[in-house]
Amino acid sequence: MPDNQAKTLCVVGAGNMGHQIALQGALCGFQVYCNDINESTLRGAEEFARNWLAGRVQKGKMTAEEARAVSDRLIFTQDLDEAARHSDLVIEAIVEILEVKRKLFKRLDEICPAHTILATNSSYIVSSKLADAVARPDKVINMHFFNPALVMKLVEVVKGPHVSEETVEIVFEVCRALQKTPVRVNKEIYGFVVNRVFSAITKEACYLLDQGIASIEDIDIAVRNGLGHPLGPFELLDLTGIDLEYNVLMEKYQSTGNLNDKPSPALVERWAKGEYGRKTRRGFYDYNSK
Ligand SMILES: NC(=O)c1ccc[n+]([C@@H]2O[C@H](COP(=O)([O-])OP(=O)(O)OC[C@H]3O[C@@H](n4cnc5c(N)ncnc54)[C@H](O)[C@@H]3O)[C@@H](O)[C@H]2O)c1
Known part of the structure; x- marks a missing residue:
């Protein structure tokens, strides 16, 4: 070069x-x-x-x-x-x-x-x-x-x-x-550094949503205000793309066979409807009116 x-x-x-x-x-x-x-x-x-x-x-x-x-x-x-x-x-x-x-x-x-x-x-x-x-x-x-x-x-x-x-x-x-x-x-690892940490957070956020523990909005507010993150996990998933997260989790699940790696119902439901986040104007949030 x-x-x-x-x-x-x-x-x-x-x-x-x-x-x-x-x-x-x-x-x-x-x-x-x-x-x-x-x-x-x-x-x-x-x-x-x-x-x-x-x-x-x-x-x-x-x-x-x-x-x-x-x-x-x-x-x-x-x-x-x-x-x-x-x-x-x-x-x-x-x-x-x-x-x-x-x-x-x-x-x-x-x-x-x-x-x-x-x-x-x-x-x-x-x-x-x-x-x-x-x-x-x-x-x-x-x-x-x-x-x-x-x-x-x-x-x-x-x-x-x-x-x-x-x-x-x-x-x-x-x-x-x-x-x-x-x-x-230094070494190849699935998800590198940031996405491994992000995955752990989104997985827990989806679990809390699926269990009805708190709403999408309240989980985002809690993470923004309690952890000082600029965006909550659902806001970030809408930005990065629910389809991307779904594909990634499915690929992981197919390679490990571990049920724990399967995308959560909250994610699958939106993915199946083609609601991928901001790019489709709807994901965890509705962007049509924004
Ligand atoms: N979305 C994110 O937040 C994010 C963040 C970091 C990294 N990434 C990675 O970046 C990559 C792209 O993600 P994205 O969100 O921009 O996807 P995207 O779906 O928005 O864009 C992908 C583009 O690639 C084009 N494409 C597909 N096959 C092609 C080919 N053979 N030649 C040329 N163009 C082709 C598609 O037409 C599409 O426009 C992925 O590998 C993803 O993991 C995504």
Whole structure:
């Protein structure tokens, strides 16, 4: 990699996470290609960036010229070859389904230059499950951002057994250049650090709800005011996506067979109705009137 420094990023998946990771990259001076297979999601991401930049200009936080420069550095394309072929680092932010990610990594391995690092933003899938799909396992790494990615500072960087120290170093440099705070996770573990703690909290919150111990609102109020969390567990589940949490718990349950790992009735009920949270305007809360 030239100067040991990544300059061109490719973000694959322009959904909840990807569109903001891409914009953050362009804001921090990277050339960014943002790709999605879904055209309307890609257009939505482009519109979000345009409106967000216009808002900054309107508030006097950025000049129109600066906003234009950011916009010029951010290219949206449905063409994966165009998006990935010049990249130093790819950040994958597509659906949380292992086989879909493996297929993408295999394709990226064919398209990208030999030096390109292939990072996954997966919340739970460790990169060793993707590394054997490519010919550069030492350059496949977890780079886990938090939602909303424009705001949240933390990035968990996971040093799987196949990952080279050079890859970890470069990813740390990129995180800092993105004005994020990277933490090193020394071993691969399901859910890394933050989501393990979050899972324990949401599991207990769902249990309390299922048992009728307290309402959604009161559990959120209790956690916000009693633990000092900015959001309650149900507010956070609505933000991160009930479908994501459901898929993650089902995958865990299928691998362990432990009934304790099964998603709770409160979660399953909403998932079955397609009420995934903010993105569908309804989850634990109703956002239609908000
Ligand atoms: N939602 C969160 O709070 C959060 C936080 C941290 C990490 N993550 C992780 O980020 C990843 C994405 O999550 P999300 O919430 O943004 O999902 P999302 O469903 O909002 O977006 C995923 C996007 O990927 C696109 N996509 C699917 N297959 C593709 C392919 N082969 N090529 C290109 N695009 C493809 C979809 O069209 C969709 O727009 C997941 O791995 C998730 O675990 C999510």
